[in-house]
Every structure is written in C-alpha cells, then in structure tokens.
Amino acid sequence: MWLQQPPVHRVIVAQLAVSAVLTLALSPLGFTFALSSLLGGLCCSLPNAYFIWRAFRYRGARSAKLIVSSFYRGEAGKLVLTTAGFILVFTLVKPLEPLALFGAFIAVQAVNWFAPLLVGRRKKGKPA
Template identity: 50%
Template structure:
C-alpha cells in the first residue's frame, strides 16, 4: 500500500483568497481614513485593529483550506479544528500584545476597524459571487 500525500492547493487558488484580499483592502482604507480624519494615533490604532482581525483569518485560511479531495477528509476536519483553535489563540495574543505594548492607543478606533474587518468576511462572499458572475 503506497502512502500518498493529500492534494494541496496553492494559497492564491483557495476559495477564501478573495475574501482575505477584500479584508486587507478594507482594513488599509479604514486605517488611511482614520489617519486623515482623526490623526496618526487613530491611524495606527485602526491599522492594528484590522491586522488583529486579518492575521488570524489568514492563519485559519492557511490551515483549514490546504487540503482538498475525498481522500483527505480526515485531514480537512483536523485542519479546520487546528485552524480555528490557532485563530482564537492568535487573536487573544495579538490583542494582549497590542494593549500591553502600544501606547498611546485609541481603543474605540481599534475595535471599530477590528469589527469592520470581521464584517467584511460576512459580506464579501455575497459581493464576490454577485460580481464574479458573467
């Protein structure tokens, strides 16, 4: 019996890649708007809030969607659990490091862009599906 490696997709070919790209664009635009409207502290607070939401999602996407095919079903389930656990831990660590190490910080802006970035992941699939149809 031969041991086969499960089929892996390149990261840019994952179905979640457009959502991650949309999140990155929104977080960068929100940080730029906050920087221009509210000042530099709000700008980097917004950037940190977006990155705190985006990096764990990037990690989850890497872990959860790296396998495909029916033969890799157990690996897919295992990687989803590992990805979600890692995402939660990474989110906690990034928030802790930000609040412990970054001063001054505008917490309302940080949490606002964090939530905005998470909202993009809820609505981006609808937009991407709508605009990708011929």
C-alpha cells in the same frame, strides 16, 4: 481528477483593503486613531489568514479526516493569534484609541459576511 482550490485568499485581500481604507479614513483624526485602526484590522485579518492557510490545505473526499482536523486546528490557532494580537497591542502600544481599534476589528470581521460573494461560485459546465 484535480480539485481546484477555492479562491478564499480573496477574503484576506478584502480584509486588508478594508484595514487600509479605515486607516486612511481615520488618519485626519491623528496618528493614534490611524495606528489603532490599522492594528485592529491586522488583529482580525492576520489570524484569518492563518485559518485559511490551515483549513484549506486538503481537498477531496479521501482527505475528509484531514480536512476536519485542519479546520479545528486552524480555528484554535486563529483564536490564539487573535488573543495574542490584542495582548501585544494593549501592552506595547501607547497611546491607543480603543474605539478605533475595536471598530476596525469589527469592520474587518464583517468582511466575512461577504465571503461567499468574494469567493464566487463555479460556473456550470466547468469541471470541479
């Protein structure tokens, strides 16, 4: 029996879409606001993409140890990538608008609250 991989990639697509919308919405305030917003969104969505890639590599009960290990490694990598992203932004990007940067980061992170709706549920009667 083949286990179908959950469509968790939809979360990343939604996060990138929120990043783009926020960037466009803040562009009338100037290039600094738009760039800061885009970078804040990317500091959230790219590490999440790494986590999803890492965490959902294995499926099935026989892979339980691999699944747990990959979740821990994915979360550790996500933390490192998020930290590295903020360090790079704060050291390389001048001028920077911190409110737009952190506001976009928080807004993109909030997409995770809706992850169950984005991933969806399997229909009854459909094989797993």
